Amino acid sequence: MTRAEEGALVTQSITVKGNDAPGTARPKVTGQGDTFWEDLELGHWLRGPGVTITDAHLVQWAGLTGDWVSLHLDETYAAAAGFAGRIVHGPLSLSLSLGLLTQTGIFGNVTAWLGVDAVRAKAPVYIGDTIHPQAEVVLTRPASKPGQGIWTLEYSTVNQRGVIAMTFRSSFMVRCRGTEERGNG
């Protein structure tokens, strides 16, 4: 895999050039499935797509998780606490960052999510902000399980002004190339 360029999405897509008439080519799986543990190197940098945070995000998250802390649901409370308005739940920013980065397609051979460390909320996120995740590979090592390896990614949640709202590390167990695949080839 080549080093990702700034601003580019790292995606894996394969297009089959059919020799036969339309509809007769054997379809090949695109999107995920082609990145294995060996394919990311230390220092490899990734960027996921952005999403604009809406009132719906906040209210749905509060409802689904039961987190009704007034910073998120009460404009006057949030203002009194020194914020410009209701702020997005930190765990929602965390989850969006983890989720959006999966759209780079690199997690097609993940076998386990190992955990998340060192989550730091650096700046508030507000309704109307657009956040996107960036991540750098800070550790890659073989696992004790045969045929698998571990990635640790250092994430940054970046808003539309380039401000880093959150940083955290997350680790994944990933299949090595050549081990039993899902038959997508």
Next chain:
Amino acid sequence: MAGLYFEEFVVGDIHRHAVTRTVTETDNLLFTTLTMNSQPLHLDEEFAKDSVFGTRIVNSVFTLGLVAGIHVSDLTLGTTLGNLGFEDVRFPKPVLIGDTIRVESEVLEKRESNSRPDTGIVRLEHRAFNQRDEVVCTLRRAAMIKRRPAEVSA
């Protein structure tokens, strides 16, 4: 409201459906993410600012959903066996968050079914308009519509 039986559809009639809908940011977000559509034109205002639209546009399949749904209570509630398919779907103009949509349906043609004597086929064109009366969606489809049940006299 209830749907119309096959006999009640009049070719050339245009039904203006009373139920209208202002499309919200929530509609767009939930529909787009529920259908696993990662298109930043719908989700990312910073990205959409640089597009020809200048802002996020509403997922057109949501608009299609509204067109397919809004006419039901007037035309097909209880009287259809099913949607035979969408023949032609156009989105001449984008829908923006905050637009208000209304729907009209025109009866294009109808014919009895050869295979099922208790139903007929009605071809419809549904049209959706925004608050500026601009067409945002046209949809042509054929519906299987029940014939009026034979009246039983005492």
